[in-house]
Amino acid sequence: MQLGPLLLLLVILTVFAYIAGRARAISLAGGDSRKLHSLPAFYGRAAAIAAAVPALILIVVWLIVQGPMLESRAMALLDPADITAERSIEAVSADVHRMTGGLNAILRSGQTPSTDVATLTGQLKTHNVTLQGAPTASMIAAATALEVGQHRSRVWLSLLTALVALAGFALAWRQITPEYRARNATERFSMALLIGCSLIAVLTTLGIIASLLFETIHFFQLYPWQKFFFSTTWNPQFGGGSDLGILPLVWGTLYISTIALVVAVPIGLFSAIYLSEYAGSRMRAVVKPAIEILAGIPTIVYGLFALITVGPLLRDWIAQPMGFGNSSTSVATAGLVMGIMVIPFVSSLSDDIINAVPQSLRDGSLAIGATPSETVRQVVIPAALPGIVGAVLLAASRAIGETMIVVLGAGASAKLSLNPFEAMTTITVKIVSQLTGDTEFASPETLVAFALGLTLFCFTLALNVLAQIIVRRYREQYE
């Protein structure tokens, strides 16, 4: 049975279990549902859960285990002589899989697959299956074994699923009595589901850390960590013998983020001050959402903006006339555009924090004769400073982790230079360039991306945690 009909069968069984469980509870109570511990529907639900959940778990586990098991058994049948230098094991196994699909189609159309190589190739062709290389006897054997295995596995899965569902239902059926606490039972299950869902966040973090850490350890087995952290050259060569020093990338990342913050912090902070201290409610209602639009624009849009507008503009009007170079991708381009992107992060957070400063502080300052700007500079800002620092740190972590703007705006050459109109590159750009395209996973040139990713993750995590601690401590101060 295919997966679709099998699931449909399970749904039907579940619905049946619900109806039967509910009916049994009512009949046991003699038709008077007040004699039951829970509402009749809960008995139905308990029966449905007992029928569906174990069967579903079985299906999922089966599907995860079956693929690799059948695969390894079929590939063991392959003749080692079939795998040559021109025809790698991957190519052969891809052909075997294609053949398996073809055999399946042939069987479904009511024909019998021929054992002769030439006839079989013809049969496969009529079912639109073309192989990259000529099939050999051992490949046909493997493909047949795979086909038979898949077929058998489907039959067994269908039988076992039906059996487990029925057994679960039978158990529930026996459990149902008027005293059975069906509501508590179903709610325990729902609660487990809720807890399971909230664990996904933890699992994601574990997944991120595990995937980064394993490959990073793998990388450091192939490449000395001292060179990675302290070498000042980045020069990956896909033939081997590359220099993979992170320092030029860290320099580019920090340089671009600094420019971004130099652009974003004054603009963001002053807009936040003006909006919270001076602007009327009508201006606030228009300007605040307008600035926040900047945060909702996808980064690819900023990237293209850097590439086609800001880059050429800076090159033609500043870099070339002043002799700084003639590259349209540059640190300044990426930094400026990224600065525009992080303005709303600085301004919204600062705005919230400035608004949280108690009005009494302002009133006190104004009452002793300070002008509004003196109040802001000498009372409001010092009071809000920790929060503003937190906001800036969050913006910095955004800027460091940003990818598309730097991929399109900053360039790809790893350099240690002070000239802001030169193309430089960042950690994120290199993660993208080392991992896109055909990746050979065993080489240090690919694995370095994981070490870069881990560095980036630790960097941004540290900034975030620091920012959160500062902001939280500040919030508590005035609550």
Place this chain on the structure above:
Amino acid sequence: MSGSLFEQDRKTAVRNAAEKRFRAYGLTAIILALLALVWLLISILGNGLPAFRQTMMTFPVTLDAAVLDKSGNRTPEELAKVTTIAYGKVLATSLTAELAARGIDIGALQPKDIGSLISEESSAQLRNKVLADPALIGTVIPFTVLATGRIDGYFKGRVTMASAALDKNTSPEKLVLADKMKDAGILAMRFNTGFFFLPDASDKRPEAAGLGVAIIGSAYMMLIVLLLTLPIGVAASVYLQEFAPKNWFTDLIEVNIANLAAVPSIVYGILGLSFFINFAGLPRSAPIVGGLVLVLMTLPRIIIPTRAALQAVPPSIRDAALGVGASKLQTVFHHVLPLAMPGVLTGTIIGLAQALGETAPLLLIGMVAFVKDFPSAPPQGFFDPASALPVQIFNWTTRGDPGFVERASGAIIVLLVFLVIMNAGAIALRSRFERRW
């Protein structure tokens, strides 16, 4: 000290000037931020709007049976053997004949140059049309073809006579001819429907590149994100907000969620590559992998507003439900959650909008590959290779032909329109249904 309070002394004047300056700084900052927004939008609109119009040529095409079906049998096998090059020649001859019939002087151009005004994609389109309906062979049909990217660029101001003289793909004579054809009404700018429905085209044919596959790929991923994040996000928020005991473990989950929301998106791409593709063996470039990566990324961004919405429901509602004998779960699912639903949906839509524009993680899981075939219908289509809107934009920016920059900007307009619709929906939902307690 002398004088009245109505007379500013020097110090007051300095202080008042400082006050004015300070205000001016604030105003300047706001104006700069807004100018940046306007500049960004104008740049994108200015570059992208031409992508919605396309230069096309309409003329009668003589489907010569001697070229397209030499044996005269009209059998599908024989017809399928005729390549697009033959159809290109048919188009070129028909256009030359039409020009001659209209008395348009082709100048120094050779008849073979005429064919190079027509996009190679159009010969493929004509071939598909004929293969679908072999009865057309031998007849004369009106057919609309795409002009090449250079001719299209000329009418959009991207290509000039001077640049054409240096370009080996076109020449000033061809542009002059195109002008004449425009005057004769053969060639015209039309609304570019192909931009929305055609798949991507190769590097040399920007005129035929469309967003069809990318839009479907993005739609599939959004479907996956919606179907998974909404229930999981709501369940997780309900647990954390309503049931979780205050202990180290729930603290851990909370810190976790707060930090996950700030993890750079590219890190999720690495997770997707090493977990979903290398470990779980899911196919590269498939919407299912992209969707799952975006789910993990969007979850924390949805949990945070959902919890806020749950928190906003007053405790009296819970007390009343508990008071009439509802269990805690019934209280939440029958009363609290429905009341919080507008806030939950608003947060979900905004999370989806963010996911729709996300590019970096999708690059790592191979969605940047060139995909020309439409994925099949779900659920099978979730596993077929597809592109996605933001990745398609990135892909186009990396190509040489300047026609693709216009396409990329046009695609951004499409993407922004989707985002505006989603965000407007979220705002409408909030203002229509949100209750203030």
